[in-house]
Amino acid sequence: MKKSSLLIAMVLCAGSILAQGKVDMWENFAKTKFEPxxxxxxxxxxxYPTFPADIKALEGKEITIQGFYVPFAPEDGTYIIISKYPMSQCFFCGGGGPESIAEVxxxxxxxxxxxxxxxxxxxxxxxxxxxxDHVNFILTDAVLVSK
Incomplete structure (x- = not known):
């Protein structure tokens, strides 16, 4: 009985740890403070942003983020913008803040x-x-993971 209880506890803890492994970058970006x-x-x-230490620690590291394509880019088309929100709610068109967009x-x-x-x-x-001339969060050397 003790072994099966221990096994169940281990499985539950492992599931909890795996669930925590997926990081929502938009939630991290939202920790940034902005001052005029x-x-x-x-x-x-x-x-202007003041980045918290945990976001500064991610600079230069590879991250994965999911967002909505927003058709805003410079004329030369060297990058795209993704948003936490669909276009009707994005930073440029709706109620999102600068922490809700990223340049790719x-x-x-x-x-x-x-x-x-x-x-x-x-x-x-x-x-x-x-x-x-650029947004606060930029992904360089980016690749499309899924569409």
């Missing part, structure tokens, strides 16, 4: 996406606190 600072180039206030720079040419395609991307995390 004056941006000379535009002559207005913009929100693919290692190779990416497939073309449709608005609100839910895609999973893997890439190296780069944090951006100063260059206002």
């Amino acid at each position: 600072k004056y941006y000379e180039k535009l002559g207005e206030y913009l929100f 720079n693919f290692a190779k040419d990416s497939r073309k996406f449709q608005v609100d395609d839910l895609i999973t991307i893997k890439g190296k995390l780069k944090l951006n606190a100063e260059n206002m």
